Amino acid sequence: MQRIFAKTLFKNKVVIVTGGGTGIGMATAKGIVELSGKVVIAGRDKARIDEGVEKIKTHCAEGAEVLGLQCNIRKRGEVSNMLTDTIDKFGRLDGLVNNGGGQFWSPAENISPGGFHAVVDTNLKGSWNCMQEAYHQYMGENGGKIVNIVLMSEMGLAGMSHSAAAREAVKNLSITLGAEWAGNNIQINCVAPGIFPSETAVAAYGEQSKEIFDKSAANVPKKRLGELYEGANLSEGTLSLDLIPQILFNLTDAVQYTTGWKETLDSRTKLVL
Numbered sequence: 192m193q194r195i196f197a198k199t200l201f202k203n204k205v206v207i208v209t210g211g212g213t214g215i216g217m218a219t220a221k222g223i224v225e226l227s228g229k230v231v232i233a234g235r236d237k238a239r240i241d242e243g244v245e246k247i248k249t250h251c252a253e254g255a256e257v258l259g260l261q262c263n264i265r266k267r268g269e270v271s272n273m274l275t276d277t278i279d280k281f282g283r284l285d286g287l288v289n290n291g292g293g294q295f296w297s298p299a300e301n302i303s304p305g306g307f308h309a310v311v312d313t314n315l316k317g318s319w320n321c322m323q324e325a326y327h328q329y330m331g332e333n334g335g336k337i338v339n340i341v342l343m344s345e346m347g348l349a350g351m352s353h354s355a356a357a358r359e360a361v362k363n364l365s366i367t368l369g370a371e372w373a374g375n376n377i378q379i380n381c382v383a384p385g386i387f388p389s390e391t392a393v394a395a396y397g398e399q400s401k402e403i404f405d406k407s408a409a410n411v412p413k414k415r416l417g418e419l420y421e422g423a424n425l426s427e428g429t430l431s432l433d434l435i436p437q438i439l440f441n442l443t444d445a446v447q448y449t450t451g452w453k454e455t456l457d458s459r460t461k462l463v464l
């Protein structure tokens with residue numbers, strides 16, 4: 192697939208992609224490596240991560256530098272080790288993609304206390320853990336780019352009350368930390384990928400999958416869902432997963448300045464400082 196970016200876009204850049212062993216994270220990691228970046232993929236299941244490392248190495252040009260780490264983003268100690276191991280190995284950290292996360296589908300009334308806690312802990316606290324550790328261990332001194340993968344849930348998301356609440360909190364956290372850390376040259380953006388029937392996403396919803404993904408296709412103007420293949424034909428309106436890496440290193444500034452964040456950032460940064 193002919194990518195639309197220069198092959199050396201991420202030369203000498205190091206990016207952590209949580210949940211990078213599968214689905215959207217894997218596609219993002221491949222995009223970064225194909226554009227000459229070094230990538231760290233992390234997840235709870237080490238065997239799946241090791242498999243992911245091999246997939247990325249096989250897929251990309253030889254010499255791809257990929258590090259696979261076991262990390263449950265809900266556990267602060269494991270997140271701290273993920274950052275330490277990354278910096279020990281590569282000596283820097285340019286980007287963090289908080290892709291690791293997810294949820295189960297359930298009517299709100301049926302969600303147990305443990306279920307609500309697990310989903311919020313994963314998506315909100317997990318993203319927080321990774322951002323704060325990245326700040327403390329590298330980005331606070333050196334700057335960096337953070338992309339948080341969220342849901343299109345600003346109008347709520349029936350069946351996903353726990354995850355929608357957590358993701359909206361992540362969006363708000365991204366704005367606050369974007370203002371507080373602007374002075375450290377850290378840019379934070381969120382990407383809501385729309386619906387991608389990735390293998391693991393489909394598996395996550397079991398027999399409900401067909402209904403969930405078919406129904407959501409009906410709500411999409413193009414009447415079809417995004418596909419997780421190597422890049423995408425932008426003219427067909429499918430999200431190219433290239434956008435996530437690109438936002439990491441280029442569009443971010445444009446997004447902030449076009450959305451008037453500049454003024455907000457300045458005013459809030461002054462306030463915070």
Ligand SMILES: CCCCCCCCC/C=C/C(=O)SCCNC(=O)CCNC(=O)[C@H](O)C(C)(C)COP(=O)(O)OP(=O)(O)OC[C@H]1O[C@@H](n2cnc3c(N)ncnc32)[C@H](O)[C@@H]1OP(=O)(O)O
Pocket residue numbers: 292293294295296297303304305306307309310313342351385386391392395403406407
């Ligand atoms: C109209 C169209 C619009 C279209 C709109 C379509 C929206 C789709 C878009 C989004 C798609 C995606 O995100 S795709 C991403 C798919 N991938 C994932 O979700 C993977 C990550 N998710 C997970 O690992 C799990 O879901 C999660 C619960 C978050 C964490 O897993 P854990 O192993 O930590 O959880 P466990 O220890 O097993 O359980 C913790 C608690 O959660 C409860 N729990 C776990 N799974 C449960 C389940 N399926 N149903 C009920 N409860 C569950 C358990 O009972 C426990 O509660 P107690 O018993 O009370 O203790």
Ligand SMILES: NC(=O)C1=CN([C@@H]2O[C@H](COP(=O)(O)OP(=O)(O)OC[C@H]3O[C@@H](n4cnc5c(N)ncnc54)[C@H](OP(=O)(O)O)[C@@H]3O)[C@@H](O)[C@H]2O)C=CC1
Pocket residue numbers: 209210211212213214215216233234235236237239262263264265290291292293294313317340341342343383384385386387388389391392395
């Ligand atoms: N597919 C879709 O339609 C959409 C997906 N998203 C979001 O995009 C992200 C990727 O989803 P997708 O690729 O589709 O599905 P996947 O299930 O493949 O991705 C989830 C990834 O996150 C990892 N993960 C889950 N919980 C943790 C944890 N506690 N610590 C570390 N890693 C964790 C999983 O690895 P492991 O189990 O090994 O930990 C897995 O690799 C998710 O956050 C998802 O919610 C958002 C909107 C739509």
